[in-house]
Amino acid sequence: MQWSAGAMKPDEPGTGLSTRAVHAGEPEPRPGEPVVTPVVHSATFYTDPVPSGEVLYTRFGTNPNHLVVARKVAALEGAEAALVLASGMAAEAMAILAFAGNGGHIVAQAELYGGTLTLLRQDLAGLGIETTFLPADGDWEAAIRPETAVLYTELPVNPTLRIPDFPRIAEIAARRGLPLLVDATFATPINFRPLEHGATLVTHSATKYLGGHSDLTAGAVAGSAADVERVRQKMKSFGGVLDPQTSWLLERGMKTLAIRVERQNANALALARWLETQPGVAAVYYPGLPSHPDHERARELLDGFGGMLSIVVGGGDDAALRFCSGLRIMRVAPSLGGVDSLVSMPRFTSHTALSREQRHELGIDDGFVRISVGIEDVADLQLDLQQALAAAAETAGVP
Ligand SMILES: Cc1ncc(COP(=O)(O)O)c(C=O)c1O
Known part of the structure; x- marks a missing residue:
């Protein structure tokens, strides 16, 4: 050759x-x-x-x-x-x-x-x-x-x-x-x-x-x-x-980069919109949402809003840990961008070297969970998030 x-x-x-x-x-x-x-x-x-x-x-x-x-x-x-x-x-x-x-x-x-x-x-x-x-x-x-x-x-x-x-x-x-x-x-x-x-x-x-x-x-x-x-x-x-x-x-x-990313963009946008309506979620960070501080800039610069989104689980780190343990399709692992949906809590992974104050300065509040949305069926991912949020809220004694 x-x-x-x-x-x-x-x-x-x-x-x-x-x-x-x-x-x-x-x-x-x-x-x-x-x-x-x-x-x-x-x-x-x-x-x-x-x-x-x-x-x-x-x-x-x-x-x-x-x-x-x-x-x-x-x-x-x-x-x-x-x-x-x-x-x-x-x-x-x-x-x-x-x-x-x-x-x-x-x-x-x-x-x-x-x-x-x-x-x-x-x-x-x-x-x-x-x-x-x-x-x-x-x-x-x-x-x-x-x-x-x-x-x-x-x-x-x-x-x-x-x-x-x-x-x-x-x-x-x-x-x-x-x-x-x-x-x-x-x-x-x-x-x-x-x-x-x-x-x-x-x-x-x-x-x-x-x-x-x-x-x-x-x-x-x-x-x-x-x-x-x-x-x-x-x-x-x-x-x-x-x-x-x-x-x-x-x-x-x-070879499959474009098709994967297009699917991940679509899945993440749909899940971000839905998560924003959930009472157990204190905040959603996704550049495709009008509530994101950089939404207008993202619209101007990006061809897609991406497959990454983050949430703050209501109830802080304990509730976030219960939420992560409750997931059945999305699994906990410290990486992103793959076909499998993965979640992680930055305080234990990418930002573990920082103090709580340093994390807060970067906008990483207690209860923060990062979600790398994969290419699975979005309806299945939504059900998975729904039952994990319910599990987190139940254990916390929230009706
Ligand atoms: C934004 C970003 N840059 C760089 C890296 C480092 O990449 P690698 O683990 O391939 O060395 C990571 C890893 O998580 C990352 O998220």
């Missing part, structure tokens, strides 16, 4: 995202060759005495399985290039180090995935890379210093589903000549493509929606070819490459 970029299936006429998810990045078909990309387990590849080809060495992210899936990510994000890595954290860490690794200062929104907060607050701070945190709607311009090297945001925010004012942050980044990095794991390229709105690099935990089946751990970065090369350089040094077998699994998962 030919793996060089020139031997790929042409982008045209397939410009739709579903078509790209299925076909982009794959070699041009030839008689006798497999329809499905084979897994290439070789750690290294023959070259001319002076290496010139794209396919070279697996740790460099240039195994054929890496190239195919990275091109698929790039095609979906509308990016010149992309890179796949060993995890979402590897993608974020390498992307940040590529731009701020020389002791540069970072400006980041305070509402971020807990693992990202730990990376910035502890690990990068320990290396002398300092971060100024501000609310997503805070004064980004005022936080910029002469040594600022990166603006960092996440959209939608885990787990409150806030939507930062991305066009404004991108405008500041462009005017000040600063790279803007965004973690768009929750959005997926089906709902939001940050590069179209001025981002420099978009990162993903491909463990979530891109893989889509909770059966792999991977990360992805997309942007200009030059910027992606900077990230690749860090990945080569720190060694966070994705193995070929998992790249293959990611490629397979990505």
